[in-house]
Amino acid sequence: MTRMTDYFNELNVSQRGAVLYNEGPSLGNGGGGFWKTRVLAYKKCSLLGKGSRPGALLGFDFHH
Numbered sequence: 001m002t003r004m005t006d007y008f009n010e011l012n013v014s015q016r017g018a019v020l021y022n023e024g025p026s027l028g029n030g031g032g033g034f035w036k037t038r039v040l041a042y043k044k045c046s047l048l049g050k051g052s053r054p055g056a057l058l059g060f061d062f063h064h
Helices: 004-008 013-020 036-049
Strands: none
Touching: 004 036, 013 036
């Protein structure tokens, strides 16, 4: 099993900050190749690891 800290090695400082931010709703955007989907997935994992209830999380990821 891979630990969350192992995933952080794949993220830059800004992405890590977005994953660790936990002071309310957040919005992230960026062009292609900015790993938005990965950051969103890691943020969900981080929140679940901190005890958030799965039913309390809502995330959107739009692709066109």
